[in-house]
Amino acid sequence: MKTVRYLLGILFPPAGVFLTYGISSTLIINILLTVLGYIPGIIHAVWAISKSYEKAGQSV
Template structure:
């Protein structure tokens, strides 16, 4: 599932963030960044998904 989230984070950033976080402020931020430009949306999505996976690994 982690790989799918990262792939979707690159292809469709809001979808990848939605799968990782659900409906949250992180999703709204990503939608805004994606509307401003696809690349900022990708960067935010990959960063957010990676941070979430890192937090799950620590716990």
Template sequence: MDFFRILVAILLPPLGVFLQEGIGAQFWLNILLTLLGYIPGIIHAVWVIVKR
């Protein structure tokens, strides 16, 4: 299941965070990072998934 979430996080970072954490602070932070740059959004999403 983590492989699927990491794959989703690479393709659509906010969706990967949503699947892991739901709609919360991490989700909104990831949306902001993704809007500022796709790569920071991916890094944050993978970090959120791996840290659990």
């Protein structure tokens, strides 16, 4: 499942963030960053997904 989240985070950043956080402020921020620029949206998505796994104590 982790691979799917990262893949979606790269192809369509809000989808990866949604699968990780659901409807939250992180998703709203990612949508705004993706609208402003695709690359910032990807960076934020990968960072947010990684942070989620780090918080859960799982290795990335």
